[in-house]
Amino acid sequence: MFPERLSEVQIAVQHALDQAVARLPAGDLRDAIGYAAQGGKRLRAFLVLESAALFGISQAQALPAAAAVEALHAYSLVHDDMPCMDDDDLRRGQPTVHVKWDEATAVLAGDALQTLAFELCCDPTLGPAERRVALVTALAQASGAAGMVYGQALDIAAETAAAPLTLDEITRLQAGKTGALISFAAEAGAILAGADPAPLAAYARALGLAFQIADDILDVEGDAALVGKQVGKDAQAGKATFVSHLGLEGAKSRAAALIDEAETALAPYGAKAQNLRDAARFVISRDK
Amino acid sequence: MFPERLSEVQIAVQHALDQAVARLPAGDLRDAIGYAAQGGKRLRAFLVLESAALFGISQAQALPAAAAVEALHAYSLVHDDMPCMDDDDLRRGQPTVHVKWDEATAVLAGDALQTLAFELCCDPTLGPAERRVALVTALAQASGAAGMVYGQALDIAAETAAAPLTLDEITRLQAGKTGALISFAAEAGAILAGADPAPLAAYARALGLAFQIADDILDVEGDAALVGKQVGKDAQAGKATFVSHLGLEGAKSRAAALIDEAETALAPYGAKAQNLRDAARFVISRDK
Secondary structure: OHHHHHHHHHHHHHHHHHHHHHOOOOOHHHHHHHHHOOOOOOHHHHHHHHHHHHOOOOHHHHHHHHHHHHHHHHHHHHHHOOOOOOOOOEEOOEEOHHHHOOHHHHHHHHHHHHHHHHHHOOOHHHOOHHHHHHHHHHHHHHHOOOOHHHHHHHHHHHHOOOOOOOHHHHHHHHHHHHHHHHHHHHHHHHHHHOOOOHHHHHHHHHHHHHHHHHHHHHHHHOOHHHHOOOOOHHHHOOOOOHHHHHHHHHHHHHHHHHHHHHHHHOHHHHHHHHHHHHHHHHHHHOOO | OHHHHHHHHHHHHHHHHHHHHHOOOOOHHHHHHHHHOOOOOOHHHHHHHHHHHHOOOOHHHHHHHHHHHHHHHHHHHHHHOOOOOOOOOEEOOEEOHHHHOOHHHHHHHHHHHHHHHHHHOOOHHHOOHHHHHHHHHHHHHHHOOOOHHHHHHHHHHHHOOOOOOOHHHHHHHHHHHHHHHHHHHHHHHHHHHOOOOHHHHHHHHHHHHHHHHHHHHHHHHOOHHHHOOOOOHHHHOOOOOHHHHHHHHHHHHHHHHHHHHHHHHOHHHHHHHHHHHHHHHHHHHOOO
């Protein structure tokens, strides 16, 4: 069952992150890093562990990669929440790092979380050095100025653009901002196994886009108390989203079609991919 | 001759960085990354290439690691210069990234430069995967929350501390903020060769500390036009430095003693280490 499996992942990855943070020198910086690494759905960690399981790689072996992708994700949230970026005071229902500490601590904690992500990808537990180097490379490509950070830059630029983004532009933005790291997570198992990541890449592309559409829907229909951050921000800011382009029902049917596409991509893995199929369904039915 | 050798390094590493930046998607983000990756002494790149040469590793082979350490260094400068950190408007004689663009671009350009550094450490040119993984691990340990970022956090905390830092505290701060990355650079050659990095570590420890003392001296005696950034900031802020603790002459003789120590550490490498010896002398005689 997917919710139970996700809970297991949450516990395992939190433990791995807590252990990594505990090795750092004590102080505000470590506290802020540990705080930022708490909570979240851990969908990306789940994708790492489940894609690894497809190739017979145990959770214990793949865990550092799962922790790495969550550390990377946490860094992006800490920086994105800063006043000069999305300016959010609340994240996962808690004050953001720059609110609880200050902006300098947010910059540094985010920086250190990114570093930690790459360090975790080098953990010998993950297997042969060739595979770990491939993992570091893939994470760098997914998260850097051609991936996640590129998407974030497009998002920031959109705020001051003369015209609202087109659907194509939003899709490209999403492919970077959230899609690239979701794709990395889903392909990580194949990378660790030295297998062809193509079917997982197709799954992740559809899943990532559906995930972003669901996020846009949540910003319209969601309950802030459940979502854990402000809702209604997009419409308030006059921001072009999948919902503003497709309408609420159009967005929902597009997301559903993408989930079908994601499931189809998993066909080569047969029954072993059931948890990944369940995750795809979850992405468009979640309330937070 | 050291100045000529440093010029060669500057050209080679700039070319490598320019090539890496050219592969990124066009836009403000790429422009800001390219801008931040320009100029500088390239002392860290020099240390990588010269330590590699001790073990017969060519400049062509070690160049991605030299570019990596400079990308990492550039990221740290972009973030350190931000208003919530050291708040500097000028760097290497040019407007800082957040002045020329904006704070969001500075956050993102710094983030992407860090990512690029880790990606460069995975370049197949560098050699066997085991060595590249060791390099990524060493860079992460030097630059993260137990290394450079830790030192930066101590530096920020010192600004609001009740009492000026003691000499021990300044030394610990420096070991993180500038020392860790200098040590990484000097040890990189041994890491790439699979050799014992201990003599280079001892050299780098002394060199890094002398470098910081020289920086503190430049803040008192330097010419802003040559240094390329504001001078006199430390005294103005009532900041404890090696100069405020040791006096100007005391600081100079401490730096000179450290350079002797650095040279002694290079004894095992004999004549091959002449460029590294010259670099140590340069560090305390530089005017920028």
